[in-house]
Amino acid sequence: MERSELEFATSEAVRLAIREKRWRGVTKRLALGYHQANVTIVPKDLAFDFMRFCFNNPKPLPLLDICEPGNPSPPRAAPNADLRTDVGGYVILRNGEVVETVSSLENHWRDDHVAFLTGCNLSLDRIMLESRIPLPHLISDKAFPAQFRSSISCVPAGPFHGPLVVSLRPVAEELVVPLVELTSRFPLSHGGPVHIGDPRKIGVDDLQQVHWGRPNEILPGQIPMFWACGITVQAVALAAKIPEIIVHAPGNMFVTDLLVRELSTAPAV
């Protein structure tokens, strides 16, 4: 199945293609204009602390929806969806280690599981294209996001603590200000960047040593810009040795029914 077939598809059509394994791969440029979401699933006894952790760290973890305990359907983001089957892949982490990667949670879901959806920068793909300032991953299949553990610490909540993971975008100098202005209007998609310029200022000493994704080239005339990244959840699960946390496979986001143009505000504090 070609990406172009799903670029302008509805969120529901994309979820169905993923559920039926007709679409395999990352969700960039799919269902343009709909919010895509990071998925985090924790046991109920960790749910309040994780929800506060999201509230305390709105840049990496802007809350889009929270499921009722034991219910895999996001009540407002996609009431007809099933988070056990509608994501391309899942990573299961226990006690600070990745223990399994699975393509479905049908045999892993429990009644005490609580699923959270948090915003993702892929939600802005359509806006970036329409604004004619596309990020590298939109214009080149060779451009991959490079993510790094930064030296910035998240604001802890209960057992949740760890480093902020940042996503690097090499940006042409003349696009730096427009991109700050544009992304700042979308706090539900990580908002404005957390750092511009020298990577060492946020503890990223070697751009070739990525922690997730692949290194990407910084061309002459480009400035490194760093945005908060949802992979922060994985870094926190590892750093804090959380007993159990399940996340989507990197780049395999959950596509919601929420329209980006209708939801451009975010948790305020």
Added chain:
Amino acid sequence: MERSELEFATSEAVRLAIREKRWRGVTKRLALGYHQANVTIVPKDLAFDFMRFCFNNPKPLPLLDICEPGNPSPPRAAPNADLRTDVGGYVILRNGEVVETVSSLENHWRDDHVAFLTGCNLSLDRIMLESRIPLPHLISDKAFPAQFRSSISCVPAGPFHGPLVVSLRPVAEELVVPLVELTSRFPLSHGGPVHIGDPRKIGVDDLQQVHWGRPNEILPGQIPMFWACGITVQAVALAAKIPEIIVHAPGNMFVTDLLVRELSTAPAV
């Protein structure tokens, strides 16, 4: 102590005056420009459901801050404050009944108590005055808010369910549109109105039969406008017979260090 002495005081000065009982009474027009907050305290085993209830109902319950379990200081809204002493009065509800009204929680606070702060319309007093479209309570000491249980249901979460409580403001016809525009910009203070015009459309059949506050007069040329109200928590505690929930005494809000002009956005969904 005169209200005028505290109108332009800092949030900390107002909290101290309340803690030392130098100020008794409602907090309208105090520490103009700072966010004032509804206080809700629940046992930890209800905290996740209550936080989801706030997330599900952002108009009556826009989240400003959440305390660590057992800690009475709001980490970001007022880290130096103590919610056991810095509010003028508290109402304790158990199993759907008001059991006690106290002036301090020093003898009631437990390690399993979790305190939440949600936004309040009094946060807009300064903006209303500066915009020269003050609401009645700002220009007349005789004007009291009138609050009603509406026929609108809150979006439930766990055991939390019940009616949306609305606050009535009689507004001169020519100010209806400006007030919708202005209040809509401040979702952390209940945002835009939930209803304009005929009170019966939202189940308010008799404006003299108020459920909280006092009836207020609707003069010729005035339109009744209704905003979501934080007293919704009390109505929900009563309707859902929540085992234990502690709230501030009506009008006796908690004054935070958060500046309204710095926080005008809110939870998006």
